[in-house]
Amino acid sequence: MLYHLMSQPLFPLALTVGVFAGAVFVSTCTKGYPLANPVLMSVTALILFLSITQIPYERYFAGAQFIHFLLGPATVALAVPLFRHLHRVRTSALPILVGIGAGSASGALSVVLIAWVFGAQEQLAASLVTKSVTAPVSMAIAPQIGGVPSLAAIFSVLTGMIGAAFGPALLNRLGVEDQMHRGLAMGTASHGQGTARILQESEEAGAFSALAMGLTALAMALLLPGLSLLIL
Amino acid sequence: MLKGMAILLAFQVAGEVIVAAFRLPLAGPIIGMALLLAWMQGNGRVDGGLSSAADTLLANMAVLFVPVGVGAMVYAEVFERHWLVVAIAVVFGTVVTIATAAVTAKLLTRVRAARAAPQT
Numbered sequence: 001m002l003y004h005l006m007s008q009p010l011f012p013l014a015l016t017v018g019v020f021a022g023a024v025f026v027s028t029c030t031k032g033y034p035l036a037n038p039v040l041m042s043v044t045a046l047i048l049f050l051s052i053t054q055i056p057y058e059r060y061f062a063g064a065q066f067i068h069f070l071l072g073p074a075t076v077a078l079a080v081p082l083f084r085h086l087h088r089v090r091t092s093a094l095p096i097l098v099g100i101g102a103g104s105a106s107g108a109l110s111v112v113l114i115a116w117v118f119g120a121q122e123q124l125a126a127s128l129v130t131k132s133v134t135a136p137v138s139m140a141i142a143p144q145i146g147g148v149p150s151l152a153a154i155f156s157v158l159t160g161m162i163g164a165a166f167g168p169a170l171l172n173r174l175g176v177e178d179q180m181h182r183g184l185a186m187g188t189a190s191h192g193q194g195t196a197r198i199l200q201e202s203e204e205a206g207a208f209s210a211l212a213m214g215l216t217a218l219a220m221a222l223l224l225p226g227l228s229l230l231i232l
Numbered sequence: 233m234l235k236g237m238a239i240l241l242a243f244q245v246a247g248e249v250i251v252a253a254f255r256l257p258l259a260g261p262i263i264g265m266a267l268l269l270a271w272m273q274g275n276g277r278v279d280g281g282l283s284s285a286a287d288t289l290l291a292n293m294a295v296l297f298v299p300v301g302v303g304a305m306v307y308a309e310v311f312e313r314h315w316l317v318v319a320i321a322v323v324f325g326t327v328v329t330i331a332t333a334a335v336t337a338k339l340l341t342r343v344r345a346a347r348a349a350p351q352t
Contacts, residue, residue, distance in 0.1 A: 016295070016298055016299065017295065019298075020294075020295045020298060038294055038295075039294050039295075039297050039298060039301060042295075042298045042301075043298055043301035043302050043304070046298065046302045047302055047304065047305045050302070050305060051305065057302065057303060057305055057306050060299075060302060061299060061302075061303070064298070064299035064302070065299065067295060067296055067298070067299055068296065068299040068300060070289065070296050071261070071296045071297070072241075072244045072260070072261045072264075073237060073240040073241055073244055073261075073285075073289060074289045074290065074293050074296055075244075075259070075261035075262060075264070075265055076240045076241075076243050076244045076247070076261050076264040076265050076268055077240055077265075077285070077286035077289045077290055078265050078290070079243075079265045079266070079268035079269040079272065079286075080268075080272075080278055080282065080283060080286040080287070080290075081286075081290070082265075082269055083269055083272045083273065083278060084278070086269075086273070092341065092344075094340055094344065095336070095337040095338075095340035095341045095344065096337065098336055098337070098340055099333045099334070099336045099337030099340065100333060102332050102333060102336040103329045103330070103332045103333025103334075103336065104329060104333075106328050106329060106332040107325045107326070107328050107329030107332070108325075110321075110324060110325050110328045111321045111325045114317065114320055114321045114324060114325070115317060115321060118316070118317040118320075120314065120317045124310070124314060124317065124318075128317075128318070128321050128322075128325075131321070131322060131325060131326075132325070132326070132329050134259065134262070135297075135300060136259035136260075136261065136262075137257070137258055137259045137262060140257045140258065140259060141257050144257060150303065150306070150307075151307055151310065153300055153303070154300065154301070154303055154304045154307060155318070155322065157297050157300045157301045157304075158301070158304070158318075158322050159322050159325070159326055160297060161297075161301065162322055162323060162326050163326045163329075163330065164294075166326075167326075167330050170327060170330055170331065171330065171334055174331060174334060174335060176334040176335070176338055178338065178341070180337070180341075181334050181337045181338050181341070182334065184333055184334065184337050185329075185330045185331075185333040185334035185337070186330070188329055188330070188333040189326050189329035189330045189333065190326065190330075192293065192296075192297060193293075193294060193297055195293070196290070196293035196294045197294070199290060199291075199293075206290070210265070212333070214262055214265060214266065217258065217259070217262050218258065218262070221256070221257045221258050225257070
């Protein structure tokens with residue numbers, strides 16, 4: 001019967017929203033404890049549920065895709081906080097551009113280095129290197145550098161999760177308080193989820209996170225294919 | 233709200249069209265975001281309906297990543313065999329990126345401020 005239920009788009013949709021609402025509740029109860037990240041908890045719970053009930057992912061996604069679809073308009077919507085804080089972008093162009101550039105470059109290099117140290121095969125390394133780019137773009141870059149699109153998307157979401165969960169705490173440790181700097185860092189490393197998380201701190205941070213996310217995606221999309229010929 | 237969604241979707245479509253037409257390895261929504269920004273700049277303001285739609289979507293953005301995340305179960309084998317590389321790459325890479333971006337921006341801002349303020 002469960003299988004039949006899941007065959008209708010409604011059930012996976014309701015399940016996803018319900019589980020997430022529960023995860024948010026747990027997160028609030030733990031007062032924002034990093035590991036109690038709602039996305040992390042929801043994904044874990046749902047994977048467990050689907051594995052135990054032996055429901056294939058395709059069936060789940062047939063319903064959940066209606067939520068997934070909203071990622072498009074949500075990404076476009078990031079233009080709004082960006083617009084509201086544009087003046088600060090103009091006055092701080094250098095710290096912004098160099099910060100994003102240094103962050104994404106060092107991140108990508110460290111991934112290549114780690115993959116090399118562990119002797120990971122090229123396909124895995126190529127799928128990992130785009131993890132700091134937002135999922136839809138990392139999916140687009142992956143085939144050009146020898147990676148697997150859906151795997152690259154998952155690594156992006158995983159990175160987003162980790163960055164969103166632990167990023168703010170790391171920034172606190174580093175003594176980075178300025179909302180612009182925090183936003184830039186979150187957006188460069190953990191794109192969409194990082195932006196969603198840092199928007200809770202301030203709209204300004206969210207705006208810079210969105211900017212960093214967009215510029216990182218642009219830079220990686222333009223540079224990685226060419227660079228991969230040299231490195232991978 | 234509905235008008236706002238219509239605007240967002242229109243710009244997303246525009247972005248997808250451009251990506252397809254010029255075969256860019258970029259996502260349509262990102263181009264759409266840039267186009268919307270340019271449009272608002274031209275208007276000089278944010279449309280009221282757009283503002284409410286955007287704010288609502290962004291306030292609830294996190295849930296939108298769950299379906300893709302659940303997709304990791306399809307790659308259970310990859311994760312089983314390579315979990316250590318993936319874990320270290322994801323965690324360490326993210327730490328490096330966040331730290332480098334934040335500290336670089338912070339240092340450069342300080343340098344700029346020091347240059348702007350005349351030494352007394």
